[in-house]
Amino acid sequence: MTVLVLNCGSSSIKYQLIDPAGPTRLAKGIVERIGEDDGVADHAVALRRIIDELERECGPLAGLGLAAVGHRIVHGGDKFAEPTLVDDDVERVIEDLSPLAPLHNPPGLTALRLARRELPDVPHVAVFDTAFHQTLPPAAYTYALDRDLAARYGVRRYGFHGTSVSYVSRAAARLLDRDPADTNLVVLHLGNGASATAVRGGRSVDTSMGMTPLEGLVMGTRTGDIDPGALLYLHREAGLSVDDLDRLVNRSSGLLGLAGANDLREVHRLAKAGDAAAQLARELYCYRIRHYVGAYLAVLGRTHAIVFTAGVGENDSWVRSHSLGGLRHLGVEVDHVRNSFAGSRAQIISPDEADVTVLVIPTNEELEIARQASDLVTAPSS
Structure with missing residues (x-):
């Protein structure tokens, strides 16, 4: 088959x-x-x-x-x-x-x-990609917007990267030797697009991307979180049209807008060469991740693991260590030796004694799609 x-x-x-x-x-x-x-x-x-x-x-x-x-x-x-x-x-x-x-x-x-x-x-x-996040509770998916207007136009948090998070969540539970239904995770899908998701018992309960894939973490070319008032201000004062603002926040911001490069490898190179803009860009990138990790530790309560996945999450040891730096008092710590060798396979990069395990798990969205499709067409009809 x-x-x-x-x-x-x-x-x-x-x-x-x-x-x-x-x-x-x-x-x-x-x-x-x-x-x-x-x-x-x-x-x-x-x-x-x-x-x-x-x-x-x-x-x-x-x-x-x-x-x-x-x-x-x-x-x-x-x-x-x-x-x-x-x-x-x-x-x-x-x-x-x-x-x-x-x-x-x-x-x-x-x-x-x-x-x-x-x-x-x-x-x-x-x-x-949005299906995995349909388990979000109303308090997590609702925006504090006029409720009739929001309902009429479907304005709410939907979340993305759900296919990847679904795959990685089960893989993390296996690595931890736990039942997925009894496993709480913060999953960090870090690629050119990036998101954080709180997973309780195999179900998404909060996620950083919103109605569109724009909200949340700093990304390759997207702003992530930004005060909507800043966009209204740019519309009024700089004369930017709706299309101009769309291009700004989706295509020419994020790491590209901050450092002139949307690839973190180039941002690292520039930062090491002394480029102050690149240094700030990667500091902000990691700060925003740490911000969401802290929030989701609070949302989940007992958290069994933090999982890094996707291109940056799987391959960038600097981002992993700096994103979780300063969280030892919350039971989160990275073993720098283990972290330096991580990337090509699922593995633990936290010390054995850490309260919260830190994992690197390569994602496989295509396999997850294949499995979901196969399960659907082979399921016995009711």
Whole structure:
């Protein structure tokens, strides 16, 4: 039994062919620069290329026991709390939700429609980044906004990176030799996009990203938390339009706005060379993480582990140690020897005697999508 996982962006489609029972990855790849002069014409051509490449590498898809095609869809709003078998009605709801994620949902929906056309006899399953956070309590997902206006337009906290957090939470429980239902975690998904999530007993109870993936931690090009009044001020005083402000907070802020580089490796290089702006950028980056860790330790009460994952979380020992520095009085400490060797596998980087275990766990969103899709299509019908 295999699952084809498609992760579609505006100009790329990443794919993996996975046997989730193994788990075994049979193939992976990416088609980039879709719609650009030096790339393929459109998503339809890209998907056809993916299918042709898979069949060259693995043989006809009909002979591979393809159980499902799993699709990463970023925003499910409050409509989808679990992986969902796709039909025309589901497609329409995803399209209706596109204003909540205009950069993410449309390309995902494009790939979904094309894949259903190319592979009509295979079940297609949508796995939503927001679904894991549908367990947030009202006090965590509600904004203190006029309630009628908020309800009319769906303004609330949805949270993102849920597919990654779901995978990592179970992996952390295994590493701790605990039942996931009896495990409390703070999960730090740190990549170009970054978020913190409080997980109690396998369920999300608070998360730093909000209605959109903009809120919370400092990110590669996004501001994270900012006073909305600052944007109103820039609109009035600097003459920035709504579109200008959108580009500012999503594409030219964060590490890029602070240090001139959105890649932390370059920020580190600049900081070590004495660049004061880069030094402040990485200090702020870690300060914001520490701020959320402290908040979520309070939310959870007894916390069993803090988990670092994704590109920065898995590979940047400096960020890990500086993000948790000064928290020893809360039972949080990093062993600097263990931390320096962490990254390629799940491991503990805190001292044995620490009250709160600190973990590094590589995420695997594609495997999580494959497993969720497989579980859905093989579940006995009621």
